[in-house]
Amino acid sequence: MVFYGNVVSLDRGGIIDYRYIVRVIFVIIWGIPAFMVVRGYLKMNTDDKKSAINDFMSRHFIFTIGFIVIGFFFTQLGTLFAVSIIRIMVLF
Numbered sequence: 001m002v003f004y005g006n007v008v009s010l011d012r013g014g015i016i017d018y019r020y021i022v023r024v025i026f027v028i029i030w031g032i033p034a035f036m037v038v039r040g041y042l043k044m045n046t047d048d049k050k051s052a053i054n055d056f057m058s059r060h061f062i063f064t065i066g067f068i069v070i071g072f073f074f075t076q077l078g079t080l081f082a083v084s085i086i087r088i089m090v091l092f
Helices: 018-043 048-054 059-080 084-092
Strands: 002-003 007-009 013-016
Touching: 018 059, 048 059
Parallel strands: none
Antiparallel strands: 002 007, 007 013
């Protein structure tokens, strides 16, 4: 496997854009757990749904797990759509 800028050349002669691979990994990392959480929430009865909502809206959850997950999500989203400084310098 050899890297040429944005393109990865495989040993068999195939060429893959690495940004495509990063997007697929992003969807897998965030899509599968989100799908599982929503599916589990929809299977709950009404009392469990109310309890889950109360837990997610509590200050303790938001200030600990909530901010960490949002920060990690935005970090990965930023690297997904990052513009390299070399590309910017080439434009000028």
